[in-house]
Amino acid sequence: MPDQLMQLLFSGLTLGSIYALIALALVTTFNITGVLNLAQGEFAAIGSLLAISLYAAGIPSTVAFILSIALVAMLGGLLERAAIYPARRASGLTLIIITIGLSISLRGLALLIWGTETYSLPAFTKGGPLFIGGAAVNPQSIWILGLAILTLSLLYTFFELTYAGKAVKAAVVNRTAARLVGINPGTVSFWAFMGSGALGAAAGIFIAPVTMTTYDMGFMLGVKGFVAAVIGGLSSVGGAVVGGLLLGVLESYCAGLVSSGLKDALAVIVLLAVLLVRPQGLLGVLGERKI
Amino acid sequence: MGRNKIFTKIKKPFLWPACVVLFMALPLVVDSNYITSVLIVIGLYTIIVQGLGILMGYAGQVSFGHGGFFGLGGYAVAVLTTRYDWPPVLALLAAIALPGLVAAGIGRPALKLREFYLALGTMGFGILIHTMFNEAGKLTGGPSGIAGIPYLSTGGLVFDSDIKFFYLVWAVVLLVLFGINNLIRSRVGRALRAIRESEHAAETAGIDTGKLKLKAFIFSALLAGLAGGLYAFYVTFVSPAPFGFNASVQFVLMAVVGGLGTFFGPLLGATLVVLLGEFLRWAIPLVIPGAGGEYEIVFFGLILVLLMIYRPEGLGTLGKILTSPGKKKPGAAEAGIPGGGRGYEVN
Amino acid sequence: MLLEVQGLTKQFGGVAAVRDVGFQVAEGTIFALIGPNGAGKTTVFNLITGMLRPDAGSINFSGRRLDGLKPYQIAAAGITRTFQNLQLFGGMTVLENVMTGAHIKGKTGFIKAMLRRPGINAEDKQIIEHSMALLGEVGLDGSANLPAAALPFGSQRLLEIARALASGPRLVLLDEPAAGLNSTETRTLAGYLKKLRNNGLTMVLVEHDMETVMEVADRILVLNFGRVIAEGTPAEVQADPKVIRAYLGEDERIA
Incomplete structure (x- = not known):
């Protein structure tokens, strides 16, 4: 029995890392632009499908991955210019409706291109499972965990240790002051969407070997990214990671011990519970910050 | 001085009744089951969007969960008539009451949420209800749904044909229009509009904005449930598919397309979106061979995006601008999505 | 006190x-x-x-x-108030602004409001009369049916006062x-x-x-x-x- 619990813990952490990655992209964009991008999950779906198609067309996997990450990053930037930037003065609600519109359009587009079939990628590294603490761990899980750790440290390095990152943080706090020192909030918003496109695509590609990739997988992935972000208080990078891992583990135990059909419902129940009981997030990191 | 222009706005008293009579004669003149069924669908959606329009356009609160209320109405009818042999009329009443009760339960905490938190919360609620339709197989039949719902009947009257159903649905639409027309110009309507214009000022004018928003939320859920119940009697079959998140988005789209806070907005929005959907279902396979109609959602999404960017006040105000060129539509600039700018005010 | x-x-x-x-x-x-x-x-x-x-x-x-x-x-x-940065109901008419100020004087609820024509029942008549009287005092009765946002700034200030007085x-x-x-x-x-x-x-x-x-x-x-x-x-x-x-x-x- 403890072996099974360990097993579920590891698959939960793998799943959670993906939610954490989506949540990281959401939270970063939200902090920088004030836009809650409900199309974030679609970036993952399209990135993943794109990589699968490129790979199937005979392009070496690494090239295919980088290419599709770059393409989805461009897609993110394009959408920001086409749909977010023109409405930048609109209310937060208008912007959320815009991103919902983008998300259903992207999903429809994915359906048009890839149909309703299920796709998959081979694992990044061959070989059997590793055994850790009595649990069999898929090597792909290590890749996913690695990506989460890499992303987190890159974000940390950028925002805390580089001049550009600090400048972006300043632009978030004070838009006028940012302009004075030569930062254009519009440009920052563009890069934020490029970045979240790239991050979403990377997350989608990394999970492709362990999940069924379909045109509509972005929706629930996006929803779970929000749940993770909301658990963490929506504006905290660390909170998003913890929220994602928490949700992943919770889901894994729910699916393993209760019923797998309730997995998706669980995420939504957690979302509602957090929103209704503690809208500032479970981790309470939001503090005085006014969103 | 008591008699004012706003209360005698309909200057041509025979125009509207004439329009209604003409419209009601439509299915008799054009003998097409297809057209009748499209008109029924428009009517059903109009009922939902009228309620959603009160919530969004007047009380200024968004909901991305009304697909769930729509579904609760549909499943209430399906379950009660097929599993418990309730008389159809009673089942329809339950289809109205159940979403109302659920809305009353979740509304109080949910409406404390603002902007995207409210959008996320209602979206979560809709997904949860949808998941339950899929998962509670014993009651709901799971993904395959419930078939064999009887026709709606009361006394000797059985709504067993499209034409009969057309009259039933549009009678309901007219009743709801009548009620809303009264509502928006009443004390309650003024209070609702006041919330949209300035919540602070509304509160200090003695309006319990929280309670009023809750009432608008319940009202919109009741209407969605009514439409869902009628839908179940019309199609005589329910499954989770038409009650998901896409349905919720579609309702918001209809409300926005028609113009929030306008009287004919819901009717206009439901009509335009349904007709566009029908058109796309016909046109897409012509352009892309082998493609099904499900791609309409791409266009719905794009339209939603374009509207929110370039015309957040919807198309409903367009007609008014055209008919009275001299007068600028009051407050057109402030229409669109209420809820203020990004972030909260400090006080 | x-x-x-x-x-x-x-x-x-x-x-x-x-x-x-x-x-x-x-x-x-x-x-x-x-x-x-x-x-x-x-x-x-x-x-x-x-x-x-x-x-x-x-x-x-x-x-x-x-x-x-x-x-x-x-x-x-x-206790009612006016606001430094005007908080009028800009899309509503001048008269409706004052009538909304009289909200607590009325009793009509959601269901009742849907069932009867507004403007002709005793409660509405009384509120309209009272509101017009208040508008008359600030000299805005002639603009009663204009949207509040269309008034000049000075009149908007007066309208806010009239609205604040409407509930008595x-x-x-x-x-x-x-x-x-x-x-x-x-x-x-x-x-x-x-x-x-x-x-x-x-x-x-x-x-x-x-x-x-x-x-x-x-x-x-x-x-x-x-x-x-x-x-x-x-x-x-x-x-x-x-x-x-x-x-x-x-x-x-x-x-």
Whole structure:
């Protein structure tokens, strides 16, 4: 029995890392632009499908991955210019409706291109499972965990240790002051969407070997990214990671011990519970910050 | 001085009744089951969007969960008539009451949420209800749904044909229009509009904005449930598919397309979106061979995006601008999505 | 005393916007709150009307404790207000704005409202009549059916006052009613406020235009950095050296 619990813990952490990655992209964009991008999950779906198609067309996997990450990053930037930037003065609600519109359009587009079939990628590294603490761990899980750790440290390095990152943080706090020192909030918003496109695509590609990739997988992935972000208080990078891992583990135990059909419902129940009981997030990191 | 222009706005008293009579004669003149069924669908959606329009356009609160209320109405009818042999009329009443009760339960905490938190919360609620339709197989039949719902009947009257159903649905639409027309110009309507214009000022004018928003939320859920119940009697079959998140988005789209806070907005929005959907279902396979109609959602999404960017006040105000060129539509600039700018005010 | 405020304190992120403020307003008088920008005047209004919750202190209105109540409950208790940055219902007509101000006078609920034609029942007729009378007093009855946003700025200020009066309050809080008005409009306003007082209405006024304050106010409370620095009649306050110091170089209009 403890072996099974360990097993579920590891698959939960793998799943959670993906939610954490989506949540990281959401939270970063939200902090920088004030836009809650409900199309974030679609970036993952399209990135993943794109990589699968490129790979199937005979392009070496690494090239295919980088290419599709770059393409989805461009897609993110394009959408920001086409749909977010023109409405930048609109209310937060208008912007959320815009991103919902983008998300259903992207999903429809994915359906048009890839149909309703299920796709998959081979694992990044061959070989059997590793055994850790009595649990069999898929090597792909290590890749996913690695990506989460890499992303987190890159974000940390950028925002805390580089001049550009600090400048972006300043632009978030004070838009006028940012302009004075030569930062254009519009440009920052563009890069934020490029970045979240790239991050979403990377997350989608990394999970492709362990999940069924379909045109509509972005929706629930996006929803779970929000749940993770909301658990963490929506504006905290660390909170998003913890929220994602928490949700992943919770889901894994729910699916393993209760019923797998309730997995998706669980995420939504957690979302509602957090929103209704503690809208500032479970981790309470939001503090005085006014969103 | 008591008699004012706003209360005698309909200057041509025979125009509207004439329009209604003409419209009601439509299915008799054009003998097409297809057209009748499209008109029924428009009517059903109009009922939902009228309620959603009160919530969004007047009380200024968004909901991305009304697909769930729509579904609760549909499943209430399906379950009660097929599993418990309730008389159809009673089942329809339950289809109205159940979403109302659920809305009353979740509304109080949910409406404390603002902007995207409210959008996320209602979206979560809709997904949860949808998941339950899929998962509670014993009651709901799971993904395959419930078939064999009887026709709606009361006394000797059985709504067993499209034409009969057309009259039933549009009678309901007219009743709801009548009620809303009264509502928006009443004390309650003024209070609702006041919330949209300035919540602070509304509160200090003695309006319990929280309670009023809750009432608008319940009202919109009741209407969605009514439409869902009628839908179940019309199609005589329910499954989770038409009650998901896409349905919720579609309702918001209809409300926005028609113009929030306008009287004919819901009717206009439901009509335009349904007709566009029908058109796309016909046109897409012509352009892309082998493609099904499900791609309409791409266009719905794009339209939603374009509207929110370039015309957040919807198309409903367009007609008014055209008919009275001299007068600028009051407050057109402030229409669109209420809820203020990004972030909260400090006080 | 109609309004008794004691020890009122409110902090924003550790900074006290209002600290230990107390004053009393007698029925049928005009009481003015003055002070340099950021002195906490509007915060006091927001605390009295329930838009903010005080950290400490009490607010008694006609013997009833108000602090902790919600804004709509405070309105029902008989206190209404106007806003410094106008908060009119811009898309609604001038008449509808005033009618909305009379919300608590009506009883029509959601269901009843749907079932009957508005504008012809006794309740609506009475509210329309009453609202038109109020608009007549501020000279806006001719604009009753215009959208409020279409009014010139000065008229919008007057409309907000008419709206605040519509529920028949015992106390009205006026937040810079003369801001943005020209001198003729300001004269008219001052005359109107005095007339309202003579009819028995109690008002608390935040105002920067010292001439108006000195003319209409019965008593004045001076705030600086959230604290009370002086209180008295207009003559006493004008002669107070602390007041002069607080305003020196900040606002020459006091002299």
